Amino acid sequence: MPLISVYAWNSRGGGPRFMKFGKHVRYKVADVEAREHERYVEQAS
Numbered sequence: 001m002p003l004i005s006v007y008a009w010n011s012r013g014g015g016p017r018f019m020k021f022g023k024h025v026r027y028k029v030a031d032v033e034a035r036e037h038e039r040y041v042e043q044a045s
Contacts, residue, residue: 006025009015016031 006015010018010025016027016035018031019026019028
């Protein structure tokens with residue numbers, strides 16, 4: 001995933017939940033995986 005995508009999530013919202021520690025941003029693996037599953041698209045057969 002490009003770093004620019006992560007910056008966009010943080011500025012616009014719409015990404016997984018995150019925590020800020022000073023100037024650092026951290027994501028829980030479970031939140032990132034949940035976001036990934038939300039955006040998964042099944043192809044019609």
